[in-house]
Amino acid sequence: xxxxATSLLDLVKVYNAIPKSSCGNIIKRSADLTWHTHRWAAYSxxxxxxxxxxxxxxxxxxxLMKLELVPIINECISNYKIxxxxxxxxxxxxxxxxxxxxxxxxxxxxxxxxxxxxxxKGIPILSIVGLLNDDFEGGEFVFWNDEVIKLVAGxxxxxxxxxxxxxQVNTITKGTRYSFVSWAY
Numbered sequence: 004x005x006x007x008a009t010s011l012l013d014l015v016k017v018y019n020a021i022p023k024s025s026c027g028n029i030i031k032r033s034a035d036l037t038w039h040t041h042r043w044a045a046y047s048x049x050x051x052x053x054x055x056x057x058x059x060x061x062x063x064x065x066x067l068m069k070l071e072l073v074p075i076i077n078e079c080i081s082n083y084k085i086x087x088x089x090x091x092x093x094x095x096x097x098x099x100x101x102x103x104x105x106x107x108x109x110x111x112x113x114x115x116x117x118x119x120x121x122x123x124k125g126i127p128i129l130s131i132v133g134l135l136n137d138d139f140e141g142g143e144f145v146f147w148n149d150e151v152i153k154l155v156a157g158x159x160x161x162x163x164x165x166x167x168x169x170x171q172v173n174t175i176t177k178g179t180r181y182s183f184v185s186w187a188y
Contacts, residue, residue: 020133030135030136057107089128094131094186102180125188127164128186134154134180141175144160
């Protein structure tokens, strides 16, 4: 039976899909990646953050991480597709996000035109966020400034990449938060 949404929150799904061992392995291997300050996509351009001193860091994942994460992401997308009765053509390669103490993600939505480059261009349909650890304080994932989504290590959050789904990650007050992000089209 297809899930019929009656509110925006009904289209937000959390799947506990990433094995704890995979989470730990990815975090450990992330020390060898090249991290850079996150930049924001705005329709047809990429721009620097208006709060670069508190912006989280992003890194491209390596091939071992891809082999570990992509099948999990695809399974979660497949589950979401079945629940919501929608079509998805594919997804972007995931990127890792690292939030050190004092960093955050500003409120924004993922309804952007500059996300995909190369042969695949367009606006994402779904946003996919995976949490790799939960041994930090702060860093809550929040919709609409007040709807906190409770996530634990191994959770994959999927929601529409529409302007109506403004979200943010609150400031990390202690420790480091590791997550990944991908988008489906």
